[in-house]
Amino acid sequence: MPSIKKNLDRILGNLPEGVTLVAVSKTKPVEMIQEAYDAGQRHFGENRPQEMKQKYAELPEDIYWHMIGHLQTNKVKYIIDFVYLIHSVDRLDLLEEIEKRAARIDRKVDVLLQVHIAQEEQKFGFEKEQLMGLIPKGEFDQFEHVNIKGLMAMATFTEDMDQVRSEFRELKSIFDSILELKDNKTLDMRIISMGMSGDFQVAIEEGSNMVRIGSSIFGARK
Numbered sequence: 001m002p003s004i005k006k007n008l009d010r011i012l013g014n015l016p017e018g019v020t021l022v023a024v025s026k027t028k029p030v031e032m033i034q035e036a037y038d039a040g041q042r043h044f045g046e047n048r049p050q051e052m053k054q055k056y057a058e059l060p061e062d063i064y065w066h067m068i069g070h071l072q073t074n075k076v077k078y079i080i081d082f083v084y085l086i087h088s089v090d091r092l093d094l095l096e097e098i099e100k101r102a103a104r105i106d107r108k109v110d111v112l113l114q115v116h117i118a119q120e121e122q123k124f125g126f127e128k129e130q131l132m133g134l135i136p137k138g139e140f141d142q143f144e145h146v147n148i149k150g151l152m153a154m155a156t157f158t159e160d161m162d163q164v165r166s167e168f169r170e171l172k173s174i175f176d177s178i179l180e181l182k183d184n185k186t187l188d189m190r191i192i193s194m195g196m197s198g199d200f201q202v203a204i205e206e207g208s209n210m211v212r213i214g215s216s217i218f219g220a221r222k
């Protein structure tokens with residue numbers, strides 16, 4: 001059976017320079033995360049705040065913890081002290097809560113805005129038009145303890161790679177449009193988080209610089 005280290009080496013060998021690998025360890029035990037850590041991996045992604053907090057407490061301190069799952073406002077408190085990057089900011093009231101909690105501990109927290117590019121209704125994120133409307137209105141300029149570092153999205157769950165590719169291309173085009181917006185004072189566009197086990201190669205071809213890979217490293221989840 002291929003080890004976690006072998007899986008990591010294989011994936012890292014396929015990532016161009018400048019693309020960060022977030023190893024998605026949700027539902028997996030700390031022993032497996034430790035194994036990946038011992039192989040040199042430092043960025044890990046989780047989707048449940050309490051699970052992430054528990055793992056943070058048990059694992060080495062120099063791990064970068066990424067929150068990638070839908071985040072309820074009342075759960076921000078579990079991760080605010082230590083989270084490295086919140087990928088899944090999909091509404092203004094979540095930003096307000098992050099701001100409030102970060103201000104209390106005098107921390108600046110890095111986040112990405114999640115954009116809805118998939119066909120599935122149930123996926124979260126700002127719609128493109130909504131986002132492009134909020135920026136010039138200055139809606140993102142009020143957060144002193146939040147750094148908005150880029151965008152995140154998930155493609156439609158489908159075998160149709162042309163569909164997936166066109167959705168990733170759409171995210172890159174939104175990213176580029178924001179870069180060109182003259183009245184954007186706040187969004188510090190650096191990170192495009194897109195690509196998972198089944199589609200990260202396509203995501204990289206379309207401009208991703210952060211991939212979130214779980215099952216190809218740790219095996220299938222139950």
Ligand SMILES: *Cc1c(COP(=O)(O)O)cnc(C)c1O
Binds near residue numbers: 197215
């Ligand atoms: C679970 C998850 C991943 C990783 O998915 P795999 O197919 O296991 O690589 C990536 N991004 C998000 C938002 C996830 O919830």
